[in-house]
Amino acid sequence: xxxxxxxxxxxxxxxxxxxxxxxxxxxxxxxxxxxxxxxxxxxxxxxxxxxxxxxxxxxxxxxxxxxxxxxxxxxxxxxxxxxxxxxxxxxxxxxxxxxxxxxxxxxxxxxxxxxxxxxxxxxxxxxxxxxxxxxxxxxxxxxxxxxxxxxxxxxxxxxxxxxxxxxxxxxxxxxxxxxxxxxxxxxxxxxxxxxxxxxxxxxxxxxxxxxxxxxxxxxxxxxxxxxxxxxxxxxxxxxxxxxxxxxxxxxxxxxxxxxxxxxxxxxxxxxxxxxxxxxxxxxxxxxxxxxxxxxxxxxxxxxxxxxxxxxxxxxxxxxxxxxxxxxxxxxxxxxxxxxxxxxxxxxxxxxxxxxxxxxxxxxxxxxxxxxxxxxxx
Numbered sequence: 001x002x003x004x005x006x007x008x009x010x011x012x013x014x015x016x017x018x019x020x021x022x023x024x025x026x027x028x029x030x031x032x033x034x035x036x037x038x039x040x041x042x043x044x045x046x047x048x049x050x051x052x053x054x055x056x057x058x059x060x061x062x063x064x065x066x067x068x069x070x071x072x073x074x075x076x077x078x079x080x081x082x083x084x085x086x087x088x089x090x091x092x093x094x095x096x097x098x099x100x101x102x103x104x105x106x107x108x109x110x111x112x113x114x115x116x117x118x119x120x121x122x123x124x125x126x127x128x129x130x131x132x133x134x135x136x137x138x139x140x141x142x143x144x145x146x147x148x149x150x151x152x153x154x155x156x157x158x159x160x161x162x163x164x165x166x167x168x169x170x171x172x173x174x175x176x177x178x179x180x181x182x183x184x185x186x187x188x189x190x191x192x193x194x195x196x197x198x199x200x201x202x203x204x205x206x207x208x209x210x211x212x213x214x215x216x217x218x219x220x221x222x223x224x225x226x227x228x229x230x231x232x233x234x235x236x237x238x239x240x241x242x243x244x245x246x247x248x249x250x251x252x253x254x255x256x257x258x259x260x261x262x263x264x265x266x267x268x269x270x271x272x273x274x275x276x277x278x279x280x281x282x283x284x285x286x287x288x289x290x291x292x293x294x295x296x297x298x299x300x301x302x303x304x305x306x307x308x309x310x311x312x313x314x315x316x317x318x319x320x321x322x323x324x325x326x327x328x329x330x331x332x333x334x335x336x337x338x339x340x341x342x343x344x345x346x347x348x349x350x351x352x353x354x355x356x357x358x359x360x361x362x363x364x365x366x367x368x369x370x371x372x373x374x375x376x377x
Contacts, residue, residue, distance in 0.1 A: 002026045004292045005128050005137040006108075007116050007150050010039070010092075012264030012281035012288070013143030014099035018054065019289025021107040025296060028137070029108050030130065032115045035100055039092035040166040040244045042198040042205045042275075044183065046087050047354035049279040052286070054102050057088065060095040062200040063181065064088055068350070071186040072336040074227065080346045087183065087353075089198050089205075116144065119153040121258045126153070138296055140260045141288045143281075146247040148266035156254040159247040159268045162193060164275070165218050166207035167241030168200075172230050184228055187336060191217075192329045194275075195225040203239065204229065209246055209275055218243070246275050249318040255310070256303040263288045269314060272325040280314050287313065319377050320359040327373060 003025040006017045017029045043062075050057065064085040071077045080086070104110060111132065119140060120127040128135045142150020146161055184197035193210020206229070208221040226236060247268040255262040263269070269280035287309050295301040328335045339345050345366075352362035363374045 001125055002028050002135070002137040003296050004028075004139045004141060005030060005126070005135060006141045006143060007031075007128070008142065008144035008148075008264070008266070009035070009100050009103075009110065010096055010143060010145075010264060010281065011099055011278055012266075012285035013141065014096065014103045015052075015282055015285030016141045016143065016263060016289040016292075017108040018099075018103040018106055019286055020292050021103060023293040024107075025293060027103075027108045028135065029100070029103065029110045030114050030116060030128070030135075031110070031112055034112045036093040036097040038240065039096065040164075040207075040242045041092045041278075042166065042196055042207060043090040043092050043095060043278070044087045044198055044276065045090055045095075045278055046276070046358070047085070048356055048358060049276075049282060050088060052279070052282040053099070055098050059098045060090040062089045062091055062094075065181065065183050065199065067182040068346075069182050069184050070336070070339070070346075071184065071188065071228070072332065073186075073188045076336070078336070078340055078343075078346065080343075080350060082347075082350060084354075086350055089183075089200055091200060116149045119150060119260065121153055121260070126259045138259065139292050139301075141292065142260060142262045142266045143264045143285065143288075145265045146245045146268075148262065150260055151262060151266060153260045154254040154257055154262070156262075157250075159253065160250060161245040161247045162209050163212050163218065163243060164207060164209035164246050165222050165241070165243045166205060167222070168203045168239045169206050169226070169229065170203055170237040170239060171199075172236055186225060186228065187329070187332045189221045189224040192325075193221075194329070195221060196275075197225065197228060246270055246277075248272055249322060251311075251315065251319065256306040259301070261288045261291065261303075261306055267310075269310075269318065271318065272322040273328065274321070280318070283313050284310055316377060317357070317359045320363060320374060323374060323377060324359070 006013045006029045009031040021027045067081045115131045117129045186195040189195040190210030195208040198205040249268045255267045263284035264281035270277040291306045352358045
């Protein structure tokens with residue numbers, strides 16, 4: 001019997017596996033894909049996320065972004081530029097492979113092309129039924145995304161989520177030299193959502209996320225985002241595209257118990273305002289790995305400790321991001337006007353995201369009347 005099986009080897013899973021393996025535990029990582037594999041994700045890394053990565057940026061860097069442009073329609077926008085990178089873009093196949101390599105180097109055994117069918121919790125362990133046979137471990141860390149199989153073992157409710165659509169587009173012929181060095185957000189293309197353009201070395205990630213009810217709405221929003229690249233969207237070369245779900249954080253959901261922990265998207269740890277999940281995946285992966293090290297040989301594991309530590313690290317951040325999303329996307333015209341007239345707001349927001357307590361720091365630096373929106377957070 002192994003000490004821990006990690007299901008899903010994205011940033012959360014590889015981080016948890018690495019932390020547990022470094023402390024001498026017998027760790028098996030399982031993933032349904034074969035690495036390197038494509039993952040639909042804009043893959044924007046803030047400074048605080050980069051600090052959690054165990055490798056040099058040369059192993060995952062695509063572009064250093066110094067400018068952000070926020071649109072309210074095609075002709076109205078606000079620009080924010082900083083001497084320091086606002087964020088770094090990567091590709092998930094590159095980033096995830098580099099993180100998995102670090103876990104393997106410290107002793108994690110990996111089983112690729114292996115789908116998990118179900119989990120059965122028994123006294124003293126968990127049986128993981130897979131397409132390659134049954135496996136057993138003292139604990140399971142579920143990092144298997146928004147449609148997590150591991151979550152079913154906790155009898156946790158399905159995470160609420162927003163549909164998103166993302167595509168990789170070849171860099172178009174354009175006189176706009178800033179296109180490859182600027183992140184674009186459009187607040188007007190989606191209902192209670194947004195669109196994004198993230199530059200990479202040889203392509204651009206274009207995507208939309210929002211409260212859509214059918215595919216026609218998604219296509220309409222996506223085509224509006226493509227128009228930021230060129231008026232003639234038919235000339236764009238889309239290399240790959242797919243849809244996925246962005247989980248919405250719910251504080252009442254179970255994330256630990258019955259010898260199972262959830263981390264990353266499986267636990268719903270995604271920023272509701274920006275849709276960013278990489279930072280929260282890395283943080284929760286670290287905490288899950290450390291928790292298993294401490295509790296492996298305990299007769300009565302302290303599941304509440306995992307939730308408590310996770311909420312102390314990211315709980316308030318996620319609650320603030322949800323409140324911010326509700327305010328900004330619910331009153332987009334007014335919020336855009338305020339940001340246009342009060343440029344310090346965006347500067348504070350950009351600086352805050354480089355700090356560990358990003359959203360908390362942002363709210364703390366707002367004028368007192370504005371803080372009233374977050375008085376009970």
